[in-house]
Amino acid sequence: MVKLKKYNGFLKLFVIFLTLFFIFSCSQKNYNLTKIEGKQLPVTEKANETPEIENFIKPYRDHINKDLDSILAYCPETLDKSTGKWQTTIGSLMADVCLQRGNLVFKTREKKDIDLCLLNHGGIRAILPKGNVTTRTAYEIMPFENSLIVLALSGNQILEIASYIIKEKKPQPLAGMTFTISKENTAKNILIQGKPVDVSKTYYVVTNDYLANGGDNMNFFLKASAKFDLNYKIRNVLIDYFKEVDTIPVKNDVRITVE
Amino acid sequence: MKRREFIEKTAASTALLSLGLSLSSFESNDIKHLTVLHTNDVHSHIDPFPADDPRNANKGGVSRRAALIETIRKENPNVLLLDAGDIFQGTPYFNYYGGELEFKLMSMMKYDASTIGNHDFDNGLDGLYAQMPHATFEFINSNYDFKNTVMNGLVKPYKIFNKNGIKVGVFGLGIELNGLVDKKMYKETVYNDPVEIAQDMTQKLKKEEKCDLIVCLSHLGYNYKNDESKICDLKLAELTQDIDLIIGGHTHTFLDKPTIVKNKAGENVLVNQVGCYGINLGRIDFYFDKNKAHTNQGKSIIV
Numbered sequence: 001m002v003k004l005k006k007y008n009g010f011l012k013l014f015v016i017f018l019t020l021f022f023i024f025s026c027s028q029k030n031y032n033l034t035k036i037e038g039k040q041l042p043v044t045e046k047a048n049e050t051p052e053i054e055n056f057i058k059p060y061r062d063h064i065n066k067d068l069d070s071i072l073a074y075c076p077e078t079l080d081k082s083t084g085k086w087q088t089t090i091g092s093l094m095a096d097v098c099l100q101r102g103n104l105v106f107k108t109r110e111k112k113d114i115d116l117c118l119l120n121h122g123g124i125r126a127i128l129p130k131g132n133v134t135t136r137t138a139y140e141i142m143p144f145e146n147s148l149i150v151l152a153l154s155g156n157q158i159l160e161i162a163s164y165i166i167k168e169k170k171p172q173p174l175a176g177m178t179f180t181i182s183k184e185n186t187a188k189n190i191l192i193q194g195k196p197v198d199v200s201k202t203y204y205v206v207t208n209d210y211l212a213n214g215g216d217n218m219n220f221f222l223k224a225s226a227k228f229d230l231n232y233k234i235r236n237v238l239i240d241y242f243k244e245v246d247t248i249p250v251k252n253d254v255r256i257t258v259e
Numbered sequence: 260m261k262r263r264e265f266i267e268k269t270a271a272s273t274a275l276l277s278l279g280l281s282l283s284s285f286e287s288n289d290i291k292h293l294t295v296l297h298t299n300d301v302h303s304h305i306d307p308f309p310a311d312d313p314r315n316a317n318k319g320g321v322s323r324r325a326a327l328i329e330t331i332r333k334e335n336p337n338v339l340l341l342d343a344g345d346i347f348q349g350t351p352y353f354n355y356y357g358g359e360l361e362f363k364l365m366s367m368m369k370y371d372a373s374t375i376g377n378h379d380f381d382n383g384l385d386g387l388y389a390q391m392p393h394a395t396f397e398f399i400n401s402n403y404d405f406k407n408t409v410m411n412g413l414v415k416p417y418k419i420f421n422k423n424g425i426k427v428g429v430f431g432l433g434i435e436l437n438g439l440v441d442k443k444m445y446k447e448t449v450y451n452d453p454v455e456i457a458q459d460m461t462q463k464l465k466k467e468e469k470c471d472l473i474v475c476l477s478h479l480g481y482n483y484k485n486d487e488s489k490i491c492d493l494k495l496a497e498l499t500q501d502i503d504l505i506i507g508g509h510t511h512t513f514l515d516k517p518t519i520v521k522n523k524a525g526e527n528v529l530v531n532q533v534g535c536y537g538i539n540l541g542r543i544d545f546y547f548d549k550n551k552a553h554t555n556q557g558k559s560i561i562v
Contacts, residue, residue, distance in 0.1 A: 030469060030471055031291060031424070031425060031471045031547035031548065031549055032547060032548050032549070032558075033471070033472065033503065033545060033546070033547055033558045034290075034546050034547065034548045034558055034559070035544075035545075035546040035558060035559050035560075035561070036503075036529065036543065036544065036545055036546070036558060036559070036560045036561065036562075037543070037544040037546075037560075037561045037562070038516060038517040038529060038531060038541075038542070038543045038544075038560075038561070038562040039516070039542050039562070040514070040516070040533055040539050040540070040541055040542070041327060041539060041540045041541075041542055042318070042538065042539055043307075043318065043319050043320060043323050043324050043327060043537060043538060043539060043540060044317065044318060044323070045307070045317045045323075047323035047324075047326050047327050048323065048326040049320075049322045049323060049326060050322045050323075050325040050326045050329065052325075052367070053321055053322040053325045053364060053367060053368075054322045056363070056364070056367065057305060057306075057321070057322070057360070057364070060305075060352065060355075060356065060360050061305075061306065063355070064351050064352065064355050067355070068351060139351060139354075145348070145381065209441075
């Protein structure tokens with residue numbers, strides 16, 4: 001009987017040894033890759049919905065929609081970037097709003113005033129339709145995350161801005177600056193805040209971060225002697241403005257005159 | 260009494276022994292099937308595109324993608340679900356919730372891992388850090404050094420997934436941040452050369468860890484026709500070895516089928532990318548064999 005017990009112990013060890021041996025010998029061998037199949041599966045309306053996922057998204061979606069569709073202001077007529085050769089109602093509005101709201105931040109921080117605003121025509125991504133203005137409107141006009149940047153430019157670079165606008169032949173959103181395009185296709189009567197441009201003076205120009213980095217070939221912005229990031233997204237500029245006003249003004253004033 | 264005990268034990272041992280033997284002999288002829296599913300540049304597209312969208316009407320949507328993934332999991336539970344970055348930015352879901360919903364939904368779909376795209380820095384490192392508790396999947400990047408940032412320790416240089424006995428090594432490569440992302444967003448994140456890092460990673464995963472399959476999650480971009488000097492997935496595939504699959508992103512490239520590229524050692528590498536916005540789900544099936552008869556056979560690629 002005693003002997004048997006000993007034999008049992010040996011057997012246990014033997015089994016453990018064998019088991020380990022087989023596991024070890026298995027792990028020694030690597031798998032060989034023999035076949036690869038690749039394809040792309042389109043996600044379309046033919047695929048089923050997943051109720052669990054759908055129910056999980058719903059409260060998030062409802063909250064966003066409620067917020068996006070809350071009415072902030074009223075627009076008496078549709079403001080469109082495609083009507084107007086040298087200025088548009090929506091462009092002038094956007095430039096005015098960026099100048100005004102950007103200046104609130106700039107003045108508090110730097111104790112100086114912004115003189116003018118230049119944005120790009122291409123940056124306006126939608127119309128401002130007649131009727132109720134909502135947060136969604138601001139997202140549609142400005143889906144990008146661009147924010148306001150103030151640049152210190154010399155009077156000479158202001159002249160470059162005028163030349164750029166004439167050359168590009170687009171109604172670039174402009175505020176705080178007016179000029180006349182002469183018969184020779186050059187800029188004259190350039191006024192900043194109603195005063196003739198002074199080439200020896202420093203002007204503070206507000207624009208978006210994309211253009212401030214030389215986007216759309218606005219290379220004059222790269223020559224800025226100082227740069228101030230307002231950390232203020234243009235979309236939020238619009239939302240704050242819509243909350244502030246009751247009825248959106250229609251800006252029909254002429255900023256660029258053609259002789 | 261004792262005698263009965265002996266018989267029982269002997270019987271049990273024999274059973275165990277034969278089980279062990281039969282298991283190992285079964286394993287050696289076994290064909291293993293791994294399905295890699297992947298997305299890239301989903302950019303917060305949680306809802307499908309509306310019916311009046313000019314380009315992608317009725318396409319995409321997380322709920323449908325989840326159903327598609329679930330169907331595939333039922334067919335083959337051996338799935339590795341991956342994303343190649345730019346999870347963030349593109350719809351108000353991101354503006355309102357900062358990526359919380361994106362991470363929670365990917366966790367619900369049981370994503371295994373994602374790499375980091377340039378837009379995942381859009382709310383800064385702090386914005387990314389704040390969403391980390393909502394992700395149950397791994398973040399893998401090998402060439403960004405987050406040592407001096409809040410993300411330190413939260414991003415793995417590589418991860419080995421054991422999928423039903425198949426060792427899959429996954430590493431990740433991110434794009435140069437300077438000039439693409441505002442410095443104030445990525446702060447002290449250091450960008451290292453993707454090719455050098457890829458070589459370190461394959462050395463580690465193939466030679467040391469003896470992985471059966473190596474997958475690179477890349478946000479470098481498919482290729483740049485106007486900038487020959489810029490590193491991209493096609494170039495990465497050519498300049499390295501031991502990578503089996505590069506899952507790409509960044510360039511929002513729609514491919515008819517995965518691209519096959521010859522690597523430095525003359526072996527085939529698969530490079531794939533499935534556009535953007537969750538419009539497509541990439542699927543690559545890998546079949547492995549332990550049978551010695553196949554050892555010297557080349558692998559067949561059907562795309």
